[in-house]
Amino acid sequence: MIPASIRDDFPALGSLGGGKPLIYLDNAATTQRPRQVLETISAFYQTANANIHRSPHSLGQAATQMYEQAHENVARFIGAGSGREIVFLRNTTEALNLVATSLRRRESGPLMLRPGDEVVITIMEHHSNFVPWQALCREADLKLRITGLRDGLLDLDELAAALGPRTRLVCCTHVSNVLGAINPVADIARMVHGAGALLLVDAAQSVPCMPVNVQALGCDFLAFSGHKMLAPFGTGVLYGREELLQQMSPFLFGGDMIQTVTESGSTWNALPWKFEAGTPDVAAGVALGGATDRRTGARLVGAVDYLAGIGMDVVRAHEAALLDRLVSGLRDVAGVRVTGPADPARRAAAVSFSVDGADPSVVAQMLDSEGICVRAGGHCAYPLAARLGVEGTVRASPYIYNTIDEVERFLELVKDIVANRVA
Numbered sequence: 339m340i341p342a343s344i345r346d347d348f349p350a351l352g353s354l355g356g357g358k359p360l361i362y363l364d365n366a367a368t369t370q371r372p373r374q375v376l377e378t379i380s381a382f383y384q385t386a387n388a389n390i391h392r393s394p395h396s397l398g399q400a401a402t403q404m405y406e407q408a409h410e411n412v413a414r415f416i417g418a419g420s421g422r423e424i425v426f427l428r429n430t431t432e433a434l435n436l437v438a439t440s441l442r443r444r445e446s447g448p449l450m451l452r453p454g455d456e457v458v459i460t461i462m463e464h465h466s467n468f469v470p471w472q473a474l475c476r477e478a479d480l481k482l483r484i485t486g487l488r489d490g491l492l493d494l495d496e497l498a499a500a501l502g503p504r505t506r507l508v509c510c511t512h513v514s515n516v517l518g519a520i521n522p523v524a525d526i527a528r529m530v531h532g533a534g535a536l537l538l539v540d541a542a543q544s545v546p547c548m549p550v551n552v553q554a555l556g557c558d559f560l561a562f563s564g565h566k567m568l569a570p571f572g573t574g575v576l577y578g579r580e581e582l583l584q585q586m587s588p589f590l591f592g593g594d595m596i597q598t599v600t601e602s603g604s605t606w607n608a609l610p611w612k613f614e615a616g617t618p619d620v621a622a623g624v625a626l627g628g629a630t631d632r633r634t635g636a637r638l639v640g641a642v643d644y645l646a647g648i649g650m651d652v653v654r655a656h657e658a659a660l661l662d663r664l665v666s667g668l669r670d671v672a673g674v675r676v677t678g679p680a681d682p683a684r685r686a687a688a689v690s691f692s693v694d695g696a697d698p699s700v701v702a703q704m705l706d707s708e709g710i711c712v713r714a715g716g717h718c719a720y721p722l723a724a725r726l727g728v729e730g731t732v733r734a735s736p737y738i739y740n741t742i743d744e745v746e747r748f749l750e751l752v753k754d755i756v757a758n759r760v761a
Contacts, residue, residue, distance in 0.1 A: 340648060340656045345739045347372040347644075358709030361744045366515055366543060366688040366735035367713050368565045374639040375568055375625050381638055382621040386631060390620055391594050391611065400633055405620050408627025408640060409610065415627075415642040416560070417551030418577050422609040425576040425583075426623050430542040431466035433561035433576035434509075436589040436613060437538055438470040441507070442478055445587035449536075453479035456504045458535075460485050460492055460521075461725050462514040465718040467540045471509060486725065490679040492521050494529075501533040508537050512544035512560075516717045516731070517678035518661070518685040520544070527556035536582070542566055543687040546737075547657055549650040552577050569626035569641035572619050583609050590615035645738075653738055657686065660736040660745050664689045667749040673756045677731060690717070690731035693752075696760045698730045704755050705732075710748055 345351050350370045353360055362370060388398040390405050409421035418424055427433050441451050451457070457471050461484055475482040483500045486493050492510070501508070508530045513520050523539055530537045538559040544550055545560075546567030552560050559582070564573030578586075588595055588606055595615040597605040606612045628640025637643075645653060662682050668674050673694040679685050693701050702714035715730040716723045723730060734748060 339659060339742075340652060340738050342741050344648075345741075347374065348739050349373060349376070351739060354709065361710045361740075361747060363734040363736055363740065363744070363748060364711045364713050365546075365737035365740075366566070366733060368571070369546065369568050369737055370739065371568055371570070371641075372644055374644055375570070375641055378625045378628070378638040378640065379570065379621050381636070382624050385634075385636075387621075389617055396633070400631060401620055403632055404624050404629035404638065405618070407629035408623045411627040411629070411640060411642055412575055413577075415646060416545065416577060417553050419553075419580060423577055423580050423583065425578065425610045425613040426618060426626075427574040427576060427614075428572050428619075429565070429574035430464075430540060430561045430563045431574075433574050434467050434538070434540065435470050436576055437559055437561075437578075438474050439589050440586040442474060443587035447585055449582065449585050451478055451480055451506055454481070454504060455506045456481040456483055456502065458483045458485065458497070458500050458505055458508045460497070460510050461487060462492065462517060462519065462719065462722050463509065463511055464515055464540060464542070465720070467509050467511060467538075468719075468721065484721075490517055490677065491519050491684060494522075494525070497526065498529055501529065501535065503534075505530075505533050505535045508535055509540070510537070511540040511542075512550070513541075513547070513687045514678070514719075514722075515543050515688055516690050516719045516722055516733070518688045518690070519679050520684050520686050523555045523557060531556070546645075547687050548654040558582060564622070564626040564641060567641055568644055570619075570622040573622045573626045575626075576613070580609065583613070588615070589613055592616050648738065654686075656738060657736060658682065660740055660742065661685060661689060663742060663745050664734060664736070664749070667745070668752065671749075671753055671756055673760075674752065677726060677728075688733050688735040690733045692728055692731050693756055693760060696755075698732045701732050701752075701755060701760075704759060705748070705751060708751050710751060 348370045386400050388401040390402040409424045413421045413424045485497045527537050536558040539557045541560050541562040545562040560577040565571045592615040597607050628643040668676050675692045677690045698714035713733045
């Protein structure tokens, strides 16, 4: 387990909720930020604030070097070949939309999706990996296939049956933000590639919580958000195999993504800048990936530095212990129904549950009155909620700074709500 002293790095955890000590269990939505990452944002603006890839002066060169270092650090964190395979964006949603938009454009050549082609997604997808494909299939006359579940897990047999000669792309989540189910991405990648298709993975709930190596997974694209892994809002990443990104059309057009511009046409910048049009949030990118100011040798700690310092295997073990107690404790409460897989080894990130006869939002508000932060509702996965036969659930999602004592306090309050506060 991660020592409780780590909580000292997180200023927000010292605040109070409803007059009670704050217990923050909404980490699948967004995490708190450690002091070291907050200090990096401040240090960048105080000592290196300049636009990148534009200015010949030393301040501009320093900012450029740090931003490029951050890409390389993120590449190492997820096992990518180089920073050329790492595109910084605003969030997972934008990263997924980049792929959808680019693969629809003629400039993507043989990668372009054409009328009659098929895209396969799963019923457990977040709206950000569901709605773009619905829209693209309508606009481009593609066929959308949606595969289902078995025992709270992805039905791999149904997925295999959905693959055919017209399948061009399969999109699946690594970890469901509702079920907490961990999908066997490496096995899925072999299946998808055997059918001659590409695999896009939504890793928003996995990269923050467990070791993820894109080469070991064998995926073609992988997207995640920085704000779910200790970095600022407005940071997201798309990993793409370099040979694919080289072929693909840019997503947005404008400054910095160009190499040349003439009256007759334009050519595109090298990777990954080809996909990063306009002025980015440089400070946030550095706060995600971390960098060293080569002028002074000062280290600006990024979120991936902080997590790597703990060790992602340790992060996973800590979370697994908390999740095991959460799931077993909730299942012991009469009137509480837990969604997701029964096998704790196949679960991560989140525990969603329903209380018989109670609106999930009301349960969440009762917990909030005791200082406990959870989420309630459809969790941006309405098709999955409909398939499960529920309008919504309560979701508790622990992270590195949560303790077993907090989990026990949460379980005590759920028992009290079920016994005394639900009519």
